[in-house]
Amino acid sequence: MRNAQKHHLDLELKAARRQTDELFQIVRPDSLYERxxxxxxxxxxxxxxxxxxxWNLMARRALDEASFHPTFDHxxxxGIDPPAGQLPQDAASEWPGVEEIERYNRRTRDAIDESLAKVPEEMVHAAIEHRLxxxxxxxxxLHQLPYDRKLPRSTADDPPRASIPRTTFLEIPEGMARLGNSPDNGFGWDNEYQPLAENVPAFSIGRHKVTNAEYLEFVRQGGSPPLFWIERAGAWFYRGMFAEMPLPMDCPVYATKCQAEDYARWRGASLPSEAQFHRAADSAVPSRNTDFRYWDPIPVTADDTTEDIPAQMIGNGWEWTSSLFAPFPGFESRAYYPNYSEPFFDGSHYVLKGGSPRTAARLLRPSFRNWFRPSYPYIYATFRLVHS
Ligand SMILES: [Fe+2]
Incomplete structure (x- = not known):
């Protein structure tokens, strides 16, 4: 690595460590073994x-250093992503103590910091993005950890509020969607390659993400309420990261893909495909609600500038697409992380695009793809409608 680049990556890795270290400070010490x-x-x-x-990536694989704790390395x-009905069964008592893990962590960090300059640049990028x-x-x-087991964190400023928008649709003319990424563009994960141009017929797309107010109409007609909502005495509340609040009507609804699809069908619309999302996000600028600025969503109109561009295509909640997570032509897995994407090309995961309040700035590049099971309810994921 060149010196300036080496220094920059070293700083990025340390900033990413601060980001993850801070999250553990939210958990009450007696709750670290909760699931x-x-x-x-x-x-x-x-x-x-x-x-x-x-350690496994940069010390073992890249530099062939001898392991000092093979049990922990393994x-x-x-992580895990079990299909429905196959939940993990391990007991809290099967896991090692915090002090031993923290000793392992300190030693790992020291060893990596000492030899970071020798690690191939691509692997350092992968480690930073994996951590972010x-x-x-x-x-x-941690959003799902009960409030009395968390120590609240504040944000630098109060999230904005806004009025509830009227649903408007924007026409996107027929044209080429540019998916994927070019290998000359800096770091990217295996599933971002190769570049792919796809012709997309004209369609119209919601200028804003679907709001809680709009989705509430569906719930009142029998639609299934999102996991983030709770009903008390006939009123709906939003289960925020650190407190419940009256349902913020102007914010995007966080919902599963199944709920999003049911809602879209009820409105006589559908979800955008990955290619349609790319067409609509062509001149998108990131929402202010990303890169760890706030913990919860902000109004869908909070970033409105020009009227003829779909708002918040990046940030304030990932957006479900109707597209199965699948490789682009020319896909090749990386030897240093062969199972990053391939096990999820299984017909059971769908692509999400954009980003959430807790997505790092580094991951907001247009080619970045996220994926989850369609009924997974815990993520900061919303959607918008299209008419094709
Ligand atoms: Fe991981």
């Missing part, structure tokens, strides 16, 4: 996972 989401590991796994991943190596993605996944996991 807020049944389909995911206990919180304690993530305390060891990010360091084990960095125990903390991989966990800064988001851990946030949505």
């Amino acid at each position: 807020p989401i049944p389909e995911r590991h206990r919180i304690i796994f993530y305390l060891g996972h990010m360091e084990a991943f960095d 125990l903390f190596a991989f 993605m966990h800064a988001e996944t851990l946030a949505y996991i």
Whole structure:
């Protein structure tokens, strides 16, 4: 690595570590062994996972260093994404103590910092982005931890409020969608390649993400309420990261793809395909609600500038697409992380685009693709409608 680039990546890795370290400060010390989401590991796994991943990738694979704790290298190596009905069954008592994990983490960081200059640049990028993605996944996991087990964090400023928008649709003329990424463009994950141009017939798309107010009409007609909502004495509340609040009508509804599709059908519309999303997001600028600025959504109109561009295509909530997560032509997995994408090209995961309040700025590039199961309700994911 060149010196300036090396220094820059070193700083980025340290900033990403601060981001994930801070998340563990939210958890009351007696709650680190909780499992807020049944389909995911206990919180304690993530305390060891990010360091084990960095160690396995940069020290073991890249530099062939001898392992000082093979048990932890293995125990903390991989997250889980079980199909319905196959929930993890491990007991809290099966996991090691916090102090031993923190010792492992310190030693790992010291070893990596010492030899970072020798690690191929691409692997350092992968380690930084892997950690930043966990800064988001851990946030949505901790979102489900009961309030009395969390120590609240504030944000730099108060989130904006706005009026509820009228639903308007914007015409997108027929044209080429540019998906994928070019290898000359800097770091990207395997599933972002190769570049792919796809002709998209004309369609219209919601100028804004679907709001809680709009979705509430559907719930009143029998639609299924999102996991983030709770009804008390006939009124709906939003379960925010650190407190409940009256349902913010002007904010995007966070919902599953199944709920999004049901809603779209009820309105006589559909969800955009990945290619339609790219067409509509052609001149998108990021919402202010991204890169860890706020914990909860802001109004769908909070970033409105010009009237003829779809708002908040980037940030304030990932957007479900109707497209199955699948490789672009020319896909090749990376030897240093062969299972990053390939196991999820299984016909059970769908593409999400854009970004959420907890998505790092680095991951907001147009080619970045996120993917989840269509009924997974915990993520900061919303949607908008299209008429094709
Ligand atoms: Fe991971």
